[in-house]
Amino acid sequence: MANALIDRPDNARRGDIVTIRLVLSHVMETGYRRDISGKVIPRNIIRNFVCRYDGAEIVRAEFTQAIAANPFLAFTTVATVTGPVTMTWDDDEGQRYSAETMLNVRD
């Protein structure tokens, strides 16, 4: 499965405020659960998330284990130019993930 499912409008006019919705594929293991032998399953959550578009940081987030598995996120951005919206996120295991979507902007 892909790292993330991203939803955004197919087209936007310059200046429009567009909503970006996404689901990140991640277990978000809390570190509170134990396996069948009683051993604590180590915490593995997404620690931080950054979304960039048109040379600027649109939103940056820090998560805790209180964010549900396969985190859903929605936020907005002002459509400025046609270009990629890039997202990166890191988890406790040191894995870095990224995803990208194109935003088509017309005048």
Add this chain to the structure above:
Amino acid sequence: MTFDLNRREMLGTMLLTSGLGPARAASGEMEAAILAFTGGVVPQPGKVTLDIAPLVENGNSVAVSVGVDHPMRHDAHVTTIALFTEKNPQPNVATFHLSPRSGRAFVATRMRLATSQHVAAVARLSDGSLWSDIREVIVTIAACTEE
């Protein structure tokens, strides 16, 4: 962590008098987490709208959104939105840093709730002021925090 009692009392009063007027005082841990986020300042109730269902069947995934009634201009915008819980194993949920390019002060996610409790949202504006909203949520099936 030490906070003077007066500020704690004020925050407790703030939490009690805002939102839906919950019956219980917010727990000390959530208050401490909020004060750690604000740098000891008690946020004012208002501007922030925390949208979460009052009755939740499954605490493993609870839709929550936060909007702030404030412009997103370079000279006046919302810089940070943070979410807190009263009775989860730890009180912080997530912190979102926004920019004027966000266009609107709005974020949504899905969170875990270990039990029925209060959830609070605090927003920091570019002028440094702090605003909050608090909701009480009843959870019938809690998120797994043990076993």
